[in-house]
Amino acid sequence: MKVHEMGGIRAESDSSHAEPGSVPYVPVFAGAVKQELDALLPRYPQKAAALLPALWIVQRERGWVSDEAMTEVAQLLALTPAYVKGVVTFYTMYHQHPVGKYFIQVCTTSPCGACGAEKVVEAFLRHTRCGELGITSQDGRYTVIEVECLGACGFATPVMVNEEFIESVTPEKVPQLLSQLP
Amino acid sequence: MGYPQQSHPKETPVLSQYFGDAAARSLFVWKQRGGYAALEKALGMAPAEIVAEVKESGLRGRGGAGFPTGMKWSFMKPGDGKPHYLCVNADESEPGTFKDREIMRWTPHALIEGSAIASYAIGAETCYIYIRGEFTEPLRVMEAAVKEAYAAGIVGPNAMGTGKRIDVYVHKGAGAYICGEETALMNSLEGKRGNPRIKPPFPAVAGVFGKPTTINNVETLAAVPHVLNKGPAWYKAMSHSNPKSTGTKLFSVCGNIAKPGNYEVEMGFPFKDFLFDLCGGPLPGRRFKAIVPGGSSVPIQTVEEAEATLMDYEGFVAQGSMLGSGGVIVFDDAQCIVKHIARFARFYAHESCAQCTQCREGTAWCTRILERIERGHGTMEDLDTLLELSENMTGTTICVLSDSCAAPIVSGIQKFRAEFEAHITGKRCPLGATAAA
Numbered sequence: 001m002k003v004h005e006m007g008g009i010r011a012e013s014d015s016s017h018a019e020p021g022s023v024p025y026v027p028v029f030a031g032a033v034k035q036e037l038d039a040l041l042p043r044y045p046q047k048a049a050a051l052l053p054a055l056w057i058v059q060r061e062r063g064w065v066s067d068e069a070m071t072e073v074a075q076l077l078a079l080t081p082a083y084v085k086g087v088v089t090f091y092t093m094y095h096q097h098p099v100g101k102y103f104i105q106v107c108t109t110s111p112c113g114a115c116g117a118e119k120v121v122e123a124f125l126r127h128t129r130c131g132e133l134g135i136t137s138q139d140g141r142y143t144v145i146e147v148e149c150l151g152a153c154g155f156a157t158p159v160m161v162n163e164e165f166i167e168s169v170t171p172e173k174v175p176q177l178l179s180q181l182p
Numbered sequence: 183m184g185y186p187q188q189s190h191p192k193e194t195p196v197l198s199q200y201f202g203d204a205a206a207r208s209l210f211v212w213k214q215r216g217g218y219a220a221l222e223k224a225l226g227m228a229p230a231e232i233v234a235e236v237k238e239s240g241l242r243g244r245g246g247a248g249f250p251t252g253m254k255w256s257f258m259k260p261g262d263g264k265p266h267y268l269c270v271n272a273d274e275s276e277p278g279t280f281k282d283r284e285i286m287r288w289t290p291h292a293l294i295e296g297s298a299i300a301s302y303a304i305g306a307e308t309c310y311i312y313i314r315g316e317f318t319e320p321l322r323v324m325e326a327a328v329k330e331a332y333a334a335g336i337v338g339p340n341a342m343g344t345g346k347r348i349d350v351y352v353h354k355g356a357g358a359y360i361c362g363e364e365t366a367l368m369n370s371l372e373g374k375r376g377n378p379r380i381k382p383p384f385p386a387v388a389g390v391f392g393k394p395t396t397i398n399n400v401e402t403l404a405a406v407p408h409v410l411n412k413g414p415a416w417y418k419a420m421s422h423s424n425p426k427s428t429g430t431k432l433f434s435v436c437g438n439i440a441k442p443g444n445y446e447v448e449m450g451f452p453f454k455d456f457l458f459d460l461c462g463g464p465l466p467g468r469r470f471k472a473i474v475p476g477g478s479s480v481p482i483q484t485v486e487e488a489e490a491t492l493m494d495y496e497g498f499v500a501q502g503s504m505l506g507s508g509g510v511i512v513f514d515d516a517q518c519i520v521k522h523i524a525r526f527a528r529f530y531a532h533e534s535c536a537q538c539t540q541c542r543e544g545t546a547w548c549t550r551i552l553e554r555i556e557r558g559h560g561t562m563e564d565l566d567t568l569l570e571l572s573e574n575m576t577g578t579t580i581c582v583l584s585d586s587c588a589a590p591i592v593s594g595i596q597k598f599r600a601e602f603e604a605h606i607t608g609k610r611c612p613l614g615a616t617a618a619a
Contacts, residue, residue, distance in 0.1 A: 043308075043351045045265070045391050051373030052356055056315075077373070090375040090535075093315045093357035105316075109277045110478065110525045111436040111511045148359065148529050149277040150316050153436035153509065154443045163318045 025068040028061050029054075029076060037076065047077050051087055055094055064095035092147075100136040100143035102181055104128070105160040106169075109149040115156035116170070121146060123171035124159075127178055142178075190445065190460045194420065196430045197404050198446040201288045207323055209330040212291040218336055220407035224299045225344045229260050232303040236406065238414035240421070240428035245271055245362075245399030246477065246507045248495045251406075257386035258394055260305030267390050268301045268309040269371065269397040272324075273355055273362040275314055276477035277529060278509030281432040282400035284444050286313070286320035289404065290327035296403030298337055298348050299410065304396045307347045312367050314355045324352050359533035363581045364397045365389075366535065377535045378581035401432055422450030427494030431508055435461050438468060438514035453491035457512070468514040472598065476506020478526050479586030481593035482519075502593065518613045519601050523594040524552035530587035541584035544575040548591060555602060558610040565595055565602055 029037055037057060040050050054077065058069045070084040077084075088094045095103070104124055108117040121144070125131055128142035136143045152158035155167035161181065169177065189195050200206035206215070224232050237252025258266055270293070274282040285293060293311070301309045311328075313321050328350050331337045341348040353371055355361050361370045365379035368390040389395020409417050409429075421428045427449040433456070436442045440462030447456060457463065457470070464470050473488040474480060481503045483491070491501040498505045513522060531545040548571055551564050572588035579585070595602055604612045 043349075046372065048373035049371060049391075052354065052370065055356070056354060079373075087373065087375055091315075091356035091358050108525075109529050110522045111278050113525050114437045114511075114513055114517050114522065147316075148532055149275055151274050151280050151283050151314065153278050153280055153511070154434055155280075156436065156442075160316060160318070165316075165318050 025066075025072075027072055028058050028069055029072065033057060033061060048079060051077055051079070051084065052091075055084075055088060059094060064098050098136075100130075101141050102143075102161050104142060104144045105147035105150070106144065107148070107150040107152070107156075107158050108146045109153075111149075111153035112156040112158070117157040119171045120157045120159070120169055120174065123174040124178075127174050141181075192451075192455065192460060193446050194430050194448050195446050196408055197285060197289070197292070197401065197432055198444060201284050201444065203288065206289055207291075207327065209291060209327070209334055209336075212289075216411070217291050217407075218295055218342075220410040221295050221298050221336070222342055223410055224302060225342055225346060229303045229305060232299065232410070235414050236303070236409060239409045239417040240414075240426065241402065241405055241409060241417065242427070242495065243399055244401035244405070244431065244508070246276065246479070248505065251398065251402055254386070254396060254398070255300065255304050257384070258304035258306075258396055262305075262394070265308070265391075265393050266304055266306040267393055267395040268297060268304060268306045269364075269367060269385075269390055269395055270297050270309065270311040270400060270403060271362060271364065271367060271397055272311055272313040272317070272320070272400045273367060274317070274400070274507075275359040275362050276479060276507045276509055277526070278434060278436055278474060278511040279477045279507040280434045280436075281444055281508060283317055283320055284432075285400050285404050286317070286324050290324050291331070292404045292407065293324070293400055294327055294331050294337065294350060296406040297350060298341065299406050300396065300398060300403055301348045301350075302341075302346065304394075306396070308349045308351070310351050310353050310371055310390070312353045312355060312361070312371055314361070315357050321352065321354055328352055358535075359529075360535045360581070360583060363583070366581065367397065368395065375535070377537050378583075380580055405429060420448040421494070422448060423492040423494050424450065424496040427496060431493070431505075433493070433508045433510050435510045435512070437510075437512035438465055438470075438517065439463070439512045440465060447493060449494040450497065451493045453493050453497075454489040456493060457488065457510075461512075464512075464514050468516060470512060471515045471517060472513045472519055474503075474509075474511040474513075474590065476504045477509035478511065478529065479582070479589055480504040480506040481589045482523075482597060483593075484597050502597075516613065518556065518611050519594060519598045520552065520556045520605055521611065521614075523590050524549065524556050526590045527552050527587055530583060534583055538579040538584065540575050540578045541587075544571050544584055545587045547571060548575075548587060552591070555605050556611060558605060558608070560602075560606045562603070562606055564606070565599075569595060 071081040074081045074084045124144045130137045150158040159166045159169045205211045233255045241251045242248045337350045358376045360366045361376040363378045366376040370376040385395040418428045470485045473483045487501040527549040531549045534541045536542040572592045575584040575588045
């Protein structure tokens with residue numbers, strides 16, 4: 001099984017993926033964003049429990065979670081960068097590389113597969129011109145991946161476009177769905 | 183069902199009564215409809231009395247294992263001087279299951295009320311609702327409802343003005359099926375990789391943050407206010423087959439069926455009526471081939487087994503499967519059973535946390551063999567290898583993910599062996615055009 005078949009994203013898919021150190025790192029957690037994290041800490045008896053929420057904040061602010069951001073989060077929560085990387089790599093929703101402006105996840109697990117999800121994937125790959133799973137389109141607009149069960153099996157095929165959850169997508173609906181994205 | 187279709191007359195909408203009714207999301211309307219009356223009542227009772235009522239009702243865990251809820255709560259010892267926690271398992275990711283999503287989307291306050299009652303009953307001042315990251319809409323709805331409940335003083339440092347502290351926090355997962363396993367969820371909540379823990383110690387002794395913890399499924403907790411409002415006898419009466427299975431159960435139905443969606447029926451409802459009357463039977467011109475009745479982790483049923491099933495914990499076991507999470511996946515005669523079992527295996531291979539060798543290697547190996555058979559490159563020995571692998575993957579690991587991978591494989595080969603053999607002897611899928619090169 002290849003990495004992209006398992007839903008992973010290929011590093012080389014992004015041309016703007018800069019060499020480490022070539023651009024000075026600007027911390028994510030400053031001002032209001034830092035206050036947002038600080039407000040979450042009292043919810044948990046241990047600081048480390050705020051790790052998943054902190055990583056979500058990083059991804060919201062930057063679109064992905066870089067090694068530098070992992071180091072920053074580690075320092076804030078008294079963890080090691082290696083530990084944070086271990087956590088980031090465990091979960092599928094944190095992007096370890098930049099992705100397209102629209103990150104499209106199509107459910108292809110068996111129930112959706114029985115209702116034609118493969119054709120929906122094909123339609124997305126064709127109409128976004130991504131061509132291949134996990135590869136960002138040349139214009140930087142789209143990345144399409146297969147995702148495991150989105151938990152909306154009765155509304156096959158569910159698709160997530162960034163934070164938006166769309167039910168009952170068919171191959172025919174794909175062009176219109178894409179054209180509606182700003 | 184309520185959404186997107188009207189409820190069927192044979193359904194018993196208790197949890198699903200307000201599905202599709204966006205007004206029910208607001209605290210104001212929810213209270214008008216009797217919301218939080220059960221919490222008010224509960225806070226006036228002793229925790230042990232609440233546990234006794236829930237025990238008496240016969241309510242069992244709706245997440246998959248079916249453990250008696252009252253008994254689980256009774257393992258917690260309020261007043262032992264330690265902080266206690268309630269974790270709400272809203273990491274619904276079992277393929278075929280989408281009931282908790284609907285509860286959270288339409289009736290968020292039902293879950294908050296049930297969670298607050300449970301927290302008080304087990305002596306917990308903090309409750310974490312762990313929602314899978316992909317559930318963006320349920321997350322938004324739950325966050326808004328929790329905020330409303332805090333503003334109204336229903337939860338917080340002085341819950342309902344009783345001086346008792348019940349904090350409720352929504353915690354967002356980040357994409358990992360395994361975090362629906364209770365100890366993996368606790369690790370994830372602690373900011374760790376979602377690896378399941380060895381039991382014992384059980385969560386009631388050392389759970390999240392090493393403290394006594396109870397973890398319940400969304401549907402289980404949403405049923406609790408009804409039990410307290412109408413009494414255990416009312417709940418217990420909703421049982422038509424085995425007295426050990428009581429109340430109503432939400433079943434999610436998907437795959438090749440006329441009317442997919444969520445349906446709520448009383449325990450013991452005939453599965454045949456369910457599939458044909460409520461869900462409208464097969465698609466035009468098609469026939470059912472196989473049913474996976476409780477999410478992808480349970481053994482596959484033949485149509486004959488399914489038609490003979492009475493829908494409760496014992497009824498599904500008697501007909502070669504399990505009730506599981508109540509996610510009914512239907513495959514019709516246009517579907518290749520080998521292909522779908524291979525896809526299930528790929529799911530488990532993707533979701534294995536990789537701690538245990540049997541699971542990490544076994545799920546990936548099974549996937550490769552099954553996909554090989556589906557493409558027409560399989561041998562008869564492959565079937566024996568699959569069964570042997572499955573045996574080694576059952577009951578040998580920290581959690582049951584690898585058992586779950588094995589269940590559809592073993593039952594699939596047992597019940598649909600001819601279809602596997604047709605792939606091997608014909609060197610192609612008999613239903614598809616993918617002839618072996």
